[in-house]
Amino acid sequence: MANSAVTMDKLVALCKARGIIFAGSEIYGGMGNTWDYGPVGVEIKNNIKRAWWKRFVYENDNSFGLDAAILMNSRVWEASGHTTSFSDPKMDCKSCKTRHRADNLIEAHSKGSVNPDTMSNEEMENYIREHRVKCPVCGNFDWTNIRTFNLMFETSRGVTDESQNKIYLRPETAQGEFVNFLNVQRTTRAKVPFGIAQIGKAFRNEITPGNFIFRTIEFEQMEHQFFCKAGTDEMYYREYKEKAMQFLLDLGFAPEHLRFHDHDKLAHYARAACDIQYLYPMGWQELNGIHNRTDFDLTRHQEYSGKSLTYVDPVSGERYIPYVIEYSIGADRLMLAVLSEAYEEETLEGGDVRSVLHFHPAIAAYKAAVLPLQKNLAPQAKELLAKLKKRFAVIYDEAGSIGKRYRRQDEIGTPFCITVDFDTLENGTVTVRDRDTMEQIRLHADEVAAFLAEKCVF
């Protein structure tokens, strides 16, 4: 793994050229900060989600999946505090009419040495005034005061104007997990501690979206809420920090590209919070968050819904509202990190440069490419392809020289190229080329499926 050579421009170009990610609504001139995943990208993203689900649902003791509705009763967002306080401090540049987040301006100006998270709006305004922080777009110093701006997308339901009701596109998946706490507990007969996991779309009217798929207005979250008894929360918070980090290391991230960042300023309900940051092409940025949310969420939903969310311990009969340890990671943000980490421009003997995505085989869009050495070997190659397709996502390519076909697969990170050649006709063997080492071994065609199954497990 190496990410020193990668720039955002290179990643965007590769993603566009190889069917990984396209600009949203491109033929209409685009729709700012929306992105469409192409044939290769959708496979990679699905594999990322599958790996996360496997780790945090199937392999995680006492953990259950959920797929809650995106549109929720508006009272949910009142209870969660989103209608009143889900906002960013924005400032407009009066000269060039661009909009900025005050905290981002301070962070950039101080090169990270000042933490705006601990500042009030007034303190941020004072800092920007005293340090004459200029507009990063036009270079002028001509700001409005800070105004807060709710990030939730509003829509309405109802068939006539009179019956319209304001509702919101969810800005996080977490609330679906909180409001279903007792539904999941009762139907699974789970005992606290247990977890609920969910993957789904979230929407935020971000003031400063950007950096490709890093911060967008529509994105997917993978969230896990772990319900536990007060007093055990600190232990489970530490445990989830470790689990979150281990997941990334197992995906193949270099430890020196990841770091914990503990929050100094906590939300009023949180007892502890941290991010794991990744060294993206644009620098260290949050990849995921882990929060000890205390009993805030369930208590609020109990209060606002009027329905009890109290857990009754089946052995002791004790009644209490559990604490929540939340682990939340954006699927798109993880995909950007995976792509950055995997990308390499490797100079080969003889001076040629190959672009290659070295990600974990489980994440690769296709586990193998089946290539006939020459077109007249296509029938044998297609026979093998048909067998492999039953178990894996595999791709077929017969166009161009074998070297060019290898390069195309390297660029999308296909871990193995299976070449059907003249020996295949003689003895049934094929060559298997490894993407990373470029070394080749010979296997009997009947052994290829077992080989791929072993290599591609996460």
Ligand code: GAP
């Ligand atoms: N339920 C907690 C929550 O939503 P968050 O820190 O706001 O916490 C969690 O978001 C994760 O979701 C982030 O760490 C990031 O990976 C992802 N995320 C948040 N906003 C995003 C955006 N605008 N675009 C892409 N990913 C985003």
